[in-house]
Amino acid sequence: MNLEPGIPVDLHALSLETEPIEAAAVEAGAPVAGAVALAEVGEIEVGVWEMTPGVATDIEADEVFVVLSGRARIEYLDPALPTAEVGPGSLVWLQAGMSTRWTVTETLRKVYVAG
Structure with missing residues (x-):
């Protein structure tokens, strides 16, 4: 999906395709995740990401995000x-290479800006 200048997008209603998180990263539950890139501004990507309840680890990219809905703990x-x-x-601002553990208690949806 691509944003169009001046046209609003309802980020809460936006449909995302999800798939199971890689088994090696899952510590509890059976979380699924998905993302959709909405726009590129220069070399910066803007999009929406979602994860269902569970615990998973990740190595982060350079990113700033705002939580739209849901709850999580990030270690x-x-x-x-x-x-x-x-x-x-x-x-939240994440820097490339940070190791994190995400404990999602309510399906988390965020809008991200990543470079």
Whole structure:
């Protein structure tokens, strides 16, 4: 999907195709995730990502995101930072290479800006 200048998109109603998270990354549950890129601004990608309840680890890219709906706890495994509890309206900056553990308790949907 591509954004069109001046045309609003309902990010809550946007349909995403999801698939199971790679088994090696899943620590609990059977979470699925999906994303859709909406636009590229220069070399920056803007999109929507969603994950259902469960626990999974990830190695992050450079990204800033805002949670639209749902709840999760993000543990930073390296570097050691305080655990982040996120929900609607939370803004988070992730740096490339950060190791994280996502514990999603309510399906989490976020809009991201990544480079």
